[in-house]
Amino acid sequence: MVYTGVLTKMQTEFLEPIQYYLVFENDFIHINQLLNKTIDLKRVGHQCLSCGLDRPIYRQGFCKTCFFNKPLAGDWIMRPELSTAHLGIEDRDLEYEKNVQLKPHIVYLANSSNVKVGVTRKSQVPTRWIDQGAHEAIEIVEAPNRYLAGITEVALKDFVADKTNWRTMLKNDIKDEDLLEWRHRLKSHIPEEALPYFIENNTETHISFPVSQYPEKPKSLNLNKTQQYSGKLVGIKGQYLIFEDNTVFNVRANEGLVVDLSI
Ligand SMILES: [Zn+2]
Numbered sequence: 620m621v622y623t624g625v626l627t628k629m630q631t632e633f634l635e636p637i638q639y640y641l642v643f644e645n646d647f648i649h650i651n652q653l654l655n656k657t658i659d660l661k662r663v664g665h666q667c668l669s670c671g672l673d674r675p676i677y678r679q680g681f682c683k684t685c686f687f688n689k690p691l692a693g694d695w696i697m698r699p700e701l702s703t704a705h706l707g708i709e710d711r712d713l714e715y716e717k718n719v720q721l722k723p724h725i726v727y728l729a730n731s732s733n734v735k736v737g738v739t740r741k742s743q744v745p746t747r748w749i750d751q752g753a754h755e756a757i758e759i760v761e762a763p764n765r766y767l768a769g770i771t772e773v774a775l776k777d778f779v780a781d782k783t784n785w786r787t788m789l790k791n792d793i794k795d796e797d798l799l800e801w802r803h804r805l806k807s808h809i810p811e812e813a814l815p816y817f818i819e820n821n822t823e824t825h826i827s828f829p830v831s832q833y834p835e836k837p838k839s840l841n842l843n844k845t846q847q848y849s850g851k852l853v854g855i856k857g858q859y860l861i862f863e864d865n866t867v868f869n870v871r872a873n874e875g876l877v878v879d880l881s882i
Contacts, residue, residue: 629641667680668874702769703766729755732788737772756823838865838867
């Protein structure tokens, strides 16, 4: 059976364990059902997620032209503190930006390899945590817009990491942290403007991933260099497929790649 399609990040369902789906134009593939099976991935082209052309992918699934011009790739996506829609100031398309930025945003703590702070739209909880491979996470601030969440994240970065180590996450070399205790400790560093939105009472969310064998030395598969790869799927964590031979494939980092997936 061969499925052909453009890679976009795997869709997930928050169950025990997480359920993963690859959505192609004509197929909906339940990846959990492929565990312990040999699958074959082959690059057959590229398709920019914005313009749809077969051009090299620059970042986030976009070709270079789209990445630098389309509203959905503005700098405020990766750096929420640069959001300006709350001031009525346009970056690339004010209507689009208002629609995304002026919605409730969550500042959270997530533990995938270490505790880190992050920002996401409220509608993306717990999806964002699943995509990062976090085994535990907690919301600490619910801000009415992206800007306030962004400045909170920036202020907290002096006291907690904002990056994770993907190798540690995949090796499952993790420890449990008391995120309520972390939240309590960080409270005094939240900017005054965001303090009214501090969340006092909620609990940690725990996430379990479908992995039967963690890689000891994860090797990242790059389908732009190696056109084809075959291996036995032994786990899925974050947005990574994990294979028996220590190969790992980050689906999200390969958005826009057109592949043949053979089972
Ligand atoms: Zn494009």
